[in-house]
Amino acid sequence: MELLFSVLIAILTGTGIYLLLRARTFPVVMGVALISYAVNLFLLAMGRLRTGQPAIIGTGESYTDPLPQALVLTAIVIGFAMTAFVTVLALRARGELGNDHVDGFEERGREQERQQSASEEKPAEPGDDTQEPRP
Numbered sequence: 001m002e003l004l005f006s007v008l009i010a011i012l013t014g015t016g017i018y019l020l021l022r023a024r025t026f027p028v029v030m031g032v033a034l035i036s037y038a039v040n041l042f043l044l045a046m047g048r049l050r051t052g053q054p055a056i057i058g059t060g061e062s063y064t065d066p067l068p069q070a071l072v073l074t075a076i077v078i079g080f081a082m083t084a085f086v087t088v089l090a091l092r093a094r095g096e097l098g099n100d101h102v103d104g105f106e107e108r109g110r111e112q113e114r115q116q117s118a119s120e121e122k123p124a125e126p127g128d129d130t131q132e133p134r135p
Contacts, residue, residue: 002045005041005045006045008041009038009041009042009045012034012035012037012038012041013034013035013038015031015034016030016031016032016033016034016035016037016038017031017035018031019031019034020032020035023101023102023103024100024101024102025090025093025094025100025101025102026087026090026100028090028102029083029086029087029090032082032083032086033079033083036075036079036082036083037079039075040072040075040076040079043068043071043072043075044068044069044072046068047065047067047068047069048065050062050064
């Protein structure tokens, strides 16, 4: 069971990192969410949860530590609020900029801008008839 749990945490972390490295805002938001899920599972695993035992010290011989459960519950609530906020922020950026690229520019648009600026900066040579005169 521990092996399955650690493989699941590794898959969530790897997928989250892959999505974080994407150049679009929505995959980045999903990557952050997946990494937060992996961290929550890791915290839960480090708490050594036991089933069928009370979460407080009582008359029983053993008990379960309630702190990891409280930490994970708090992290879930904060993670949900953060995901909702970043999603709204990404939607606003898409509406303002017209695309969902993380830095606001499409890669194809940058290449076209570079080509245009390079052609505008290139001075015309005296015997060159291929270029049109600038107004």
